[in-house]
Amino acid sequence: MQNPQYNQQMEFFVDMQRCIGCHACEMACAECETNGQESMIHIHYVERAVSVQTTVQVCMHCDNPVCANVCPADAITKDDFGVVHTANTSRCIGCSNCVLACPFGVPKKEEKAELMMKCNMCYDRTSAGKKPMCATVCPSQALFYGTREEIEKLRPNSTPVNKFLFGQEEVNTKVNIMMPKGSTELRIHD
Amino acid sequence: MYKLIQTLNRTAFIKAIIAALAVIVLVVLGSRNLQNFDAALIAYLMGTIFAVFGVAYRYSVWLQRPPTRLYWRRSMQFLFSRDFPFYFVRSIRLFFQNILFQRFIYHRSRTRWIGHFLLATGCLIAFAVTIPLTLGWIHFEFKPGNDMLYYAKVFGFEVGSFELGSFVAFMAFHALVWCSVLVTMGAVMMMKRRLTDGGLIATQTFEGDWLPLILLIAISITGLGISYDYTFLQGKTYQFMAVIHAVTVILFLVWIPFGKFFHIFQRLAQLGANLYRHEGRKRGMAVCPHTKEEFATQLHIQDLKEVSKELGFDFTLKDGSSHLDLSPEGKRAALAKAHFEARKNAGAFFG
Numbered sequence: 001m002q003n004p005q006y007n008q009q010m011e012f013f014v015d016m017q018r019c020i021g022c023h024a025c026e027m028a029c030a031e032c033e034t035n036g037q038e039s040m041i042h043i044h045y046v047e048r049a050v051s052v053q054t055t056v057q058v059c060m061h062c063d064n065p066v067c068a069n070v071c072p073a074d075a076i077t078k079d080d081f082g083v084v085h086t087a088n089t090s091r092c093i094g095c096s097n098c099v100l101a102c103p104f105g106v107p108k109k110e111e112k113a114e115l116m117m118k119c120n121m122c123y124d125r126t127s128a129g130k131k132p133m134c135a136t137v138c139p140s141q142a143l144f145y146g147t148r149e150e151i152e153k154l155r156p157n158s159t160p161v162n163k164f165l166f167g168q169e170e171v172n173t174k175v176n177i178m179m180p181k182g183s184t185e186l187r188i189h190d
Numbered sequence: 191m192y193k194l195i196q197t198l199n200r201t202a203f204i205k206a207i208i209a210a211l212a213v214i215v216l217v218v219l220g221s222r223n224l225q226n227f228d229a230a231l232i233a234y235l236m237g238t239i240f241a242v243f244g245v246a247y248r249y250s251v252w253l254q255r256p257p258t259r260l261y262w263r264r265s266m267q268f269l270f271s272r273d274f275p276f277y278f279v280r281s282i283r284l285f286f287q288n289i290l291f292q293r294f295i296y297h298r299s300r301t302r303w304i305g306h307f308l309l310a311t312g313c314l315i316a317f318a319v320t321i322p323l324t325l326g327w328i329h330f331e332f333k334p335g336n337d338m339l340y341y342a343k344v345f346g347f348e349v350g351s352f353e354l355g356s357f358v359a360f361m362a363f364h365a366l367v368w369c370s371v372l373v374t375m376g377a378v379m380m381m382k383r384r385l386t387d388g389g390l391i392a393t394q395t396f397e398g399d400w401l402p403l404i405l406l407i408a409i410s411i412t413g414l415g416i417s418y419d420y421t422f423l424q425g426k427t428y429q430f431m432a433v434i435h436a437v438t439v440i441l442f443l444v445w446i447p448f449g450k451f452f453h454i455f456q457r458l459a460q461l462g463a464n465l466y467r468h469e470g471r472k473r474g475m476a477v478c479p480h481t482k483e484e485f486a487t488q489l490h491i492q493d494l495k496e497v498s499k500e501l502g503f504d505f506t507l508k509d510g511s512s513h514l515d516l517s518p519e520g521k522r523a524a525l526a527k528a529h530f531e532a533r534k535n536a537g538a539f540f541g
Contacts, residue, residue, distance in 0.1 A: 016526050017539045033388035036299070044519060046526045055526035069501045070494065072257040072463075073456055085393065089298065090453040095463040097257055100486050101494055103505065104525060105518030112297035114288075114460060124392035157541030164525075167507040177529060180536030188528045189507050 004127035006081045012121065012135065013151050013160055014058065015178035018142035019043070021054030025134035025143055032122045032133050034086065040108065040119040041134055056142055058134065059084060059106045059119035060164075061174035067098035067107055067118075075116070082174040083123060087116040103166050103188075121175075157181050164188060202250035209246035210239050213325070221326025222346040233436050234324045237443035244447025245455055252456070256500045260493055265462030268469045277465055284461045290314070294460075302383060309376025309406065316369040367417050370410035377403045377410070402450040408438040466490070479511075480520030491515065 023043055030039040042057040065084045068076035075091035076098060078084045087098070087107075094114030098107045107118040122132035135145035144151060151160060160176035163185040177186060217235065221227035253262050269277045287293050292310060296303040322328040322344070333339040333351065340359065341351035352358040361368075381403050384390050394400065412435035419431045446452065470487025478485050495514050498505065505513035516524060533539045 015540075016529050017533050034393060036389065042519075042522055044522070046523045046530075053526065053530060055522055057522045057525070066498060066501075066503050069503070070257050070498055072255065072261045073459060074252070074255075090450060091456055093457070093460040093463050094294070095261065095459075095466070096486065096490070097494060097497075099518060100490060101498055101503075101514065102518070103513055103521060105516075105521035107518075110297070112294070114294040115298060120393075124388050127392055155541060157538065166505050166513040168504050169513070179529070179532055180538070181541065183532065183536075186525075186528055186532060188524050189513065 004081070005129045006127050007129050008081065009147050010126075010131075010145060011148065011151075011160070012058065012061075012132070012175040013144040013146070013178055014056065014175060015142050015144075015155075015158070016055045018140045019054050019056040020140050020142075021045070022139060024137045024139060025056060028133040028137040029119070033124045034120055034122065035117065038108075038110070038117055040086075040117060042105070057104060057106060058132075058143065058175060059121065060104050060162075060171075061121065063172045063174070066101045066103060066171075070097040070101040072097060081127075083121055083126070084118075085123065086118045086120050089115060092116050103164070103169070103171055151178075159183050161186055199247070199251050199254070201254070202247045205250045206243045206247035210243040213239055213242050216327075217325045220322075220345050221329075224326065226329040226343070226346065227326035228323070228329070231324045233440060234320070234443075237440040238321065238324055241443040241446045244444075245452070248447045248452060249455060256497050258459070260497055261459060261462050261466060264466050264469075264493070265459075268465045273469075277468075280465065280468070281461050284464055288460055288464075289457060301379065305376045305379030305383070307376070308372045309380065312369040312372030312376060312410075313406070316366055316373070319365050319369070364417065366413055370414045373406050374410045377406045398450055405438065405442050405445070409435070409442055412438050476515070478517035478520040479515060480523050481517055483517070485517035485519075 021043055025041050026039045026043055029035065029041040030037050032040070040059075043054060045051070046053040046055050061078075061082055061084045063082070065076065065078055068078060068084060071087075072095060073091045073093045075087040075093075076084065077088070092115050094109060094111075094116065096109050096116070098116050098118075099109050107116045109116055122130075122134075126132060131145040132143075135143045138144070141154070144154070148160070151158075155178055157180070158178040159181050161179040161183050162173045162176045164171045164173065164177075165185055165187040167189060179186060217227065218224060252258055269281065271277070292303065292306055295306050328342060328344050330340050330342055333341055338354050339351055340354055342349050352362065381400075384394055384399060384403075390399075412431065415431040416428070416435055419425055419427045442451075446454075466489075467487065470489040474488045475484035476486050476488045476491045477483065491514060495505070495512055498514070507513060513521065513524070530539075
């Protein structure tokens with residue numbers, strides 16, 4: 001209905017090592033109107049018994065989203081801007097295929113509502129040229145939304161990577177993860 | 191046109207033709223060789239046959255997608271197993287709960303549920319009234335020798351009677367009026383959401399979200415127009431009212447297979463997904479190697495590995511296990527650990 005003012009120059013950059021587990025993004029995420037007051041971001045300790053490391057996970061918005069492919073109800077779609085939208089509420093049958101197939105563990109199933117929900121990069125904001133809620137409040141800039149030039153200035157010793165290897169499977173995404181300078185990919189399992 | 195023929199899904203086309211022919215056969219049988227068929231409803235019949243053809247075609251194409259096909263086969267396999275009585279009763283219960291009462295929408299929002307329930311109930315009752323009338327399966331006659339007693343026949347067999355002017359007659363003859371009121375109230379509630387909810391405003395489309403509501407209101411208002419005309423205007427505007435109502439209804443029928451209304455048919459898959467979950471739990475749960483907790487059924491994980499492979503995604507790891515063996519939290523932790531290692535190997539965690 002509205003004419004999206006999506007700024008294609010703006011990108012999402014995530015650096016999990018900068019996450020301090022403060023949950024500010026989680027609170028901000030619940031303010032996103034496309035989520036209906038549900039927080040879609042994931043923050044948790046990685047291995048609480050041996051480490052204080054926390055991690056933060058937003059939807060990576062894959063080029064070829066596995067979630068949309070395995071959806072039996074054609075409820076998940078990717079738009080012209082590369083945003084993979086949360087499940088169409090009239091179609092989603094709450095089967096959890098997407099929840100279990102997403103290689104990044106992003107979609108959430110609202111059990112009683114029999115509905116999958118996930119981050120759509122605050123489409124109400126980003127389609128109006130604004131930043132996603134989480135990126136506006138992150139105090140350590142583990143979540144950053146801006147241009148390539150901005151992130152290069154901020155992180156001169158890092159490189160944004162959007163190619164991920166899960167065994168034999170290569171997954172390319174719209175969202176970047178900040179890696180050591182010169183990296184081209186992130187291999188998840190040895 | 192050539193492209194249309196080239197891209198035609200042959201299996202779906204054959205099934206759709208069979209479905210449309212079946213409707214025609216049922217019209218002939220139900221109306222006793224067209225004896226009870228109301229010729230004034232011929233345009234509605236054409237629209238209905240097209241809708242059946244379109245829905246059957248799209249449904250068939252939809253079922254050919256690997257994940258949908260898997261759910262369909264599994265649902266049928268579990269339903270028609272030795273546990274048939276249990277799953278049959280469960281399916282009936284779920285049909286009432288999820289299809290007729292749409293209880294899951296209540297958990298999304300109460301107002302939304304009220305709006306959708308009104309709208310859906312109005313539509314379903316209207317379908318139940320108009321489709322048998324259009325196909326000639328139901329018709330009404332006077333009892334011979336008694337011009338005050340009206341009786342209903344289904345497939346040519348008498349099923350009941352009522353006095354003209356009675357309460358039952360009033361309710362029966364105005365059934366579609368009540369439906370129109372329900373649908374209009376529900377559609378207006380849904381429209382209000384779409385005008386005021388920021389999230390919906392950002393993501394909705396005219397053809398996907400507004401057109402269905404506009405169509406439903408148009409059908410309801412023009413239908414009420416017919417009733418208004420014969421009640422208060424002595425039928426002076428009948429032609430006009432009847433024609434614009436027919437136009438809106440036929441637009442609706444023709445559009446069912448393509449637009450949002452197809453979800454009425456897709457929603458039934460929710461029942462299958464429920465049976466699948468139940469049977470899966472009986473067979474055993476999968477435990478995440480990272481969290482050491484149960485997170486899904488083994489059946490689901492195994493099926494998903496196969497379906498995703500069929501779709502061109504292979505998450506098999508070197509040791510023969512799969513990335514899909516991890517729970518969502520396990521996957522997020524695996525990514526975080528890999529990132530940590532990469533930073534550590536580079537000699538700096540930040541940069």
